Amino acid sequence: MKRLSRDVAAGLLFVAIGVAALVAGSDYRSGTLLNMGPGYFPRIVSALMIVLGALVTLAGLRQRTESTSRPWPWRALVLILGGLVLFGLALERVGLIVAVVALIATSAFAERERGILEAISLSAVLAALAWLVFVKALGLPMSVWPEGMAN
């Protein structure tokens, strides 16, 4: 089956970003060529972005490609990005160890064939490694355990 080239989507994305930048920066003063305000250069780049996006879209419309749609790796997307977000939420609240376990225990299951036991041991090993490398060896300033549990 013939379908639209992915360039159409890419081009439209570029146009959207350019428009968004123009709107978000609409308050910035342009100034003159001699005395440029904060808005001058951003407007040029945003406009360029829109023009380029439109060109990419048009070029994409002229070609059709064979349908090669791969399925999206939803599982990996959700679990890996989710793990990173959990890490960010946990780190300053409950310390490094819990944050690492949250990151690894979540992202580990992006791999379909992962066993529970393997995920647990991987979390434990990496949490210990993180403490050794980042806290003991590199001395990065971060709390290790939830407050109240520290000695």
Added chain:
Amino acid sequence: MELLDHLALGFQVALTLDNLIYCFAGVVLGTLIGVLPGIGPVATISMLLPFTFHLAPTSALIMLAGIYYGAQYGGSTSAILVNLPGEASSVVTCLDGYAMARNGRAGHALAIAAIGSFVAGCIATLILAAAAPPLAELAFRFGAAEYFSLMVLGLVAAVVLAQGSLLKAVAMIALGVLLGLVGMDTTTGDQRFTFGLPELSDGIGFVVVAMGLFGFAGIIANFDAPEGREILTRTIGRLLPSWKELRQASGAIVRGTGIGSVLGVLPGGGAMLASFASYMLEKRIAKDPSRFGKGAIEGVAGPESANNAGAQTSFIPMLTLGLPTNPVMALMVGAMMIQGIQPGPQVMTSQPELFWGMIASMWVGNLMLVLLNLPLVGLWVKLLSVRYSILYPAILLFSVVGVYSLNSSVLEVFLAAAFGLFGYLLLRLGCEPAPLLLGLVLGPMLEDNFRRALTIARGDPLVFVTRPISAGLLLAAALLLLAVVAPNIRKAREQAFKE
């Protein structure tokens, strides 16, 4: 001889115990991570960059450079043994290197790659040392208008020589420049695109972007293209090649070094283009081209020399003009700025220890790589057998802690995750992330020089074309663009990347 004085100064710096240790740590870490398939030098450097910030600037840059060519080197090991390039510039090494490994000559392939890389590294370091002072001198005559035009030329050349759709690459640069605008406007002090978040007033960190686009997005992409790996562990065989093989390879090493040195200086070229060009040349001039792809030693020696020479000479524009020509150099520029050094021609005169120490350390590091890798190849092979499913959680962990430790900012962790998602989307849409990173790093400099040029010229926009050097640079950029748009050259370019 001024050159010898400079190198002597450099070796004085590079051979101090501290710097030797950091250089060693850099090449070991670089090789270690470079060997692991699926993480290229950009992801490696951005992952390890935050951990160099507390070092002295010279040591930090020596270590980062070590990581870069270490990763390059490790990439060839996995190309030869697993048929999986650790990074783009080792793609061609797979062809004959893996074939040699299957014929039971893996040891020879590894050794010739090491020898070729070392020879190329030595020569390219000398070229770098010789070419840098006159180039920096030239750059001192550059005003703001010339710098602006030079950056435009650099960016245009980077996309022309890079792979993929030209239009999309230019759009990615523009997007990078746009992202580079986030934060406080250095001239007027206004906040731009910060959406009220005080953390954004210093701009979006390039490590955050690089980590998201190259690190996280890459890990996710590995899940949508699962690939089987066959590791040739038992068949490494003898390491030292015979005289006959060495003689066969020596010509390829010299030619590869030449090609690599020239192409490495060009924006966007760097190591990858160099290794492709060298492979094509060797195949063309060989008496019996049919040997290629079946384990021709020239097919390993040439590209490996070329990519190492190219990696080395790509430091030339970065160190002398402050112009990064590929994403790795963009990271180096960023690292320098975080260390409080504004890259440009003044670095050589204001910080000669740093400049020449770094150059000398490249030679030292190359020597370390040879000494380290040939005897230890068995260890790297073991690393190759680590399953990706064990590896990627560890990569995630080190990356995310690295991002956080930059500014102890959780927001940057979230941002990096967001760029991971965005980066994967861009990959799906066929947009290469490399030009974005160049635009991000060059964007603020582009704006600054644009403004200053116009202020000095009293607002006359013609300044960019009335000053001869600036006009010449812009003309070159226009011709390059035109050349690619012209159909017959475009065809040749596509062909070149297909091979």
